[in-house]
Amino acid sequence: MNRFDPKTGLFSAITQQDGIRGNSVVGITSDNAGMIWFSTDKGLSKLDPRTKSIRNYELNSGLPSNDFLENAVFRKNNQLFFGSLNGAVQFNPDSIRDDTKPFPVYITKLNVLDKARPLTSNPVVLHHDENFLSFEFAALAYVLPEQNQYAYQLIGVDKNWVQNGNRHVANYTNLSPGSYTFQVKAANSDGIWSAKGASIQLVILPPWWATWWAYSIYALLVGGAIWGYIRFYTNRIRQQQELEFNRREAEQLKAVDELKTRFFSNITHELRTPLSLIISPVEKLLAGHQFDPSTNQTLALVQRNANQLLRLINQLLDLSKLEANRMTVSLMRGEVPQFVYQVVESFRQAAEQKGVALVYTAEEFPPEHLFDADKWEKILTNLLSNALKFTAQGGSIKVTLTSVLSPVIKEVSSVQINIADSGIGISPQSLPHIFDRFYQVDYSLTRAYEGTGIGLSLVKELVELLGGTISVDSQLGVGTTFMVTLPVQPLSASTNAPKMRLSANKHTTIEQLPASTSRLNSNQPPKHEQTPRLLIVEDNSELREFLTMELSAFYHVQNAANGEAGWKLAQEELPDIVISDLMMPKLDGYELTRLIKSHPDTDHIAVVILTAKAAHHSRIEGLQEGADDYLAKPFHLDELHLRLHNLITRQQRIRDQYRRQFTLPDSPTPLDITKDPFLRRVYELLDNHLDNPSLNVDWLADQLAMSRKTLYRKIHSLIQLAPNELIRQYRLRKAIDLLRAGRNVAETTYLVGFKSPSHFTIVFKEFYQKTPTEFITTNGKNT
Incomplete structure (x- = not known):
């Protein structure tokens, strides 16, 4: 019998392997309950379409014959008629009732090596050579008992139940030593399986040479011999070299540590001098107000990035001092709530410019305490900078200051500062590593905020130097909360501590976003219809705006902050050239190049990859994706102009060639x-x-x-x-x-x-x- 599935359009066959007695179906009909009845050359069968179960009826079920005639089937008012070689069969399916009366199943006999073994104990314990077993069982269902069905399983040998038909014997040979459970279940002539079967436990003992204590002795003997030899050999070597090895190791570690610290300090100090020579002249030029807005914007870009580099160098110097144990705690007198307020206020302008709500709340404190203001400032600055960097427009940053009383003297002994943001959050697998030095969370959401990976490491080491604690709680897409506990001391602890003075305007901790000007508007119309159209796809906002400003005099420039937005603009505007970075959120440069070059609407667009990945394999991969040119950062503007000019010239020559075909x-x-x-x-x-x-x-x-x-x-x-x-x-x-x-x-x-x-x-x-x-x-x- 073939079953057609209209959902898949496929047929499936129902044969003797599925439970039909005869493999030749000669008639088929259904009843009011939806059951399918069909006659075969070996009796009648009933199929439940929902459960796929099959029931068979033969001579011993009351049929006049097992051999039915082809197409001799009729249905009227749920009365079914089938014609057989020995007369017609008429019945109402509703009148057929399954025998659901419960019945027991028993294991009647256990043969071991063809000898009966009494079943008086459970478990049955056998020797290792008594591993040829035979089980006999019976079901006490007396309606057509010859049609009773059995299934058994020896747990430890059989993974699934073994269907045994109407046979009531199960044999096992050559069983290994171990514990087993034999269980059996049965079904009556109507196919109703017993709710409870029978089971018996068996234990086949191992031979004495394979017992656990024998293996333990073997292992002890071998292990003792190996251990004795190794101990003898290593003791002899250790006696000769241990003192010399320890002395050399200590000298090498000390020399390496001193060399690393000296190199770290020297290189960072060497960088501070040229940075000062960059920052000071730029500040002087900006203070003179003698340049046009475009030049001032370029100088401001230089100033911001130089200051960012200077802050990074200062952090490296702090780390080197911490490693060399040359950083000490310097206490100052001051009001803790006012100090934290001034640090938070230094971020106010950047937060408002980005559209982030910055909220600060503090408890009432006694007038003054002693604390290390310099290190507190570095800790808070790094944490607030991170919070603002990873919080999108419309988000919020909440800074909460609370006091912690000493249980002994009932005075303020420390303060807890919580900095909670509604930013992108940190994944659970990255959370344990965020305080590791140079560790950076690397997934598409964080690539737009890429840093150095030393800020949080410096924070943790400064907190531990002060004797405080820091912890973090974060959820992806919800936000992050840093909880810092820092100790403070009453004024009586030191009367000579200097007074802390801090101005909120002293600190420039966040890179200000460049002010938008009409010249940088990516949607401005072209000066002429023939002006080449250029699309810049770059996730770094300052570099994107800088390129837009530099190229807008020669091209109609549009820009996008990530590959996904760049792909949409490329399809909508069909520029002549796309300049794309590689490492971008949502869609990287490789994917963007592949999409542009594989889509029939955009495959004519030239793609220039502009990236910091200058390795040979990166260039090869970019060119294999179809890029027309590959330029590594840092780049020279005159080279970029020349490469773009060459691409435009080549495109123009192709256009001229196509037009000459008509003229x-x-x-x-x-x-x-x-x-x-x-x-x-x-x-x-x-x-x-x-x-x-x-x-x-x-x-x-x-x-x-x-x-x-x-x-x-x-x-x-x-x-x-x-x-x-x-x-x-x-x-x-x-x-x-x-x-x-x-x-x-x-x-x-x-x-x-x-x-x-x-x-x-x-x-x-x-x-x-x-x-x-x-x-x-x-x-x-x-x-």
Whole structure:
């Protein structure tokens, strides 16, 4: 019997392997309950379509014969009729009731080595050589007992139940020593399985040489011999070298540590001098107010990045001091709530500019305490900088200051500062490592905020130096909370501590975003229609705005902050060139290049990869994705200008070559020599429908499955012609071939889709500077 599944459109066969007695189905019908009845050459069968279970009825079930006739089946009012070799069978399926009366199952006999073993104990304990077993069992179901079915399982040997049919014996041979449980269950003649089966436990003892204590003795003997030899050998070597090794190791560790610390300090100090020579002149130039806004913006960019580098160097110096144990605690007198307030306020302007709510709350404190203001400032600055960096526009940062009383003297002994943000959060697998030096969380959401990985490490080491604690709680997409506990001392502990003075305007801790100007507007219209269109895809906002400012004088520039936005703009605007970074959130440069070069709407766009990944394999991978050029950071602007100019020049030469195919009558047909697949598709469509005078731009866009705007941009990028101009010039170029082939002017007019010879003659002369008749005459003379 074959079953058809309308959802999948496939057939499945139901055969003897599924439980049918006969493999030849001769009649089939159904009853009111949805059961399927079918007659075979070995009795009747009932199939439940929902559970796929099958029940069989034979001579011993009351049938006159097991052999039924083909197509001898009839149904009326849920009365089923089947014809057999020994008369007709009539019954109502509703009158057939399954025997659901519970019945017990017993294990009646256990044979060990063909000898009966009494079942008086559970478990049954056997020797290692008594491993040939035979179980006999029976079900006390007396309605057609010959149709009772059995299934058994020896746990430890059988992974699944073994279906035994109506046989009530199970045999096992060569069982290994171990513990087993034999269980059996049965089904009566109606296929109802017993709710509770029978089971018996067996234990086959191992031989004495394979017992656990024997293996323990073997292991002890071997291990003792190996251990004795190793101990003898190592003791002899250790006695000779231990003192010398320890002495050399201590000297080497000390020398390496001193060398690392000295190099660390020297290189960072060497960097501070040129940075000072950069920052000071830039500040002087900015203070003079003698440059135009564009120049001031460039100088501000230099100043911000130089200050960021200086802060990084200061952090490295602090780490080197901590490693060399040269950083000490310097206590100062001050009001803790006011100090924390001034540090928080130094971030106020940057938070407002980014659209982040910055909230500070503090408890009432006694007037003054002793604490290390310099290290507190570094701790809070790093934590607030991180919070602002990873909190998007519309988010919030909450700073809470609470006091912790000493249980002994009932005075403030420490303060707890909680900095909670609603930023992107930290994944659970990265959370234990965020205080590790140079560790950075690396996934697409954090690439736009990439740093150095030393800020939080410095924070943790400074907190531990002060005798405090720091912990973090974070959830991805919800936010992060840093909980810092720092000790304070009462004024009586030191009367000579200096007074702490701090101005909130002293600290520039966050890079200010560049002010937007009309010159940097990525949506400004081009100065001329022929101005090359350029798309910059870069996740670093300052570099993106800098490139936009530098290139906007020569190109119509648009920009995007990530690969996904860049791909959308590339499809909408179809620029001539895309400049893309590699490491970007959402969609990296490799994926963006692959999408541009594989999509038929954008495959003509030149792609320049501009990235800090200068390794050879990175260049090869970028070029394999289809990039037209690869430029590594740091780059020179004149080189970038030259590479872009060369790409534009190459594209212009290709456009000129395509246009000359129409203007030069003696050149081959454009369809024969054009290599661009998109233009070939356009030419084939025009060639097949050239005699249609109603052929227009809308029809062509519909045939190419793209919008009218996209079609215009695509054709204009490839050949610098509007689609309607391309259609007209292709008609005229095709007319040249027809006239040269001997067609007259009237025939050619209608074959290339013009409505009248007079209009055709005017357009032809306007384009080729001669009439069709003059061309025929000239062509004939030349021939």
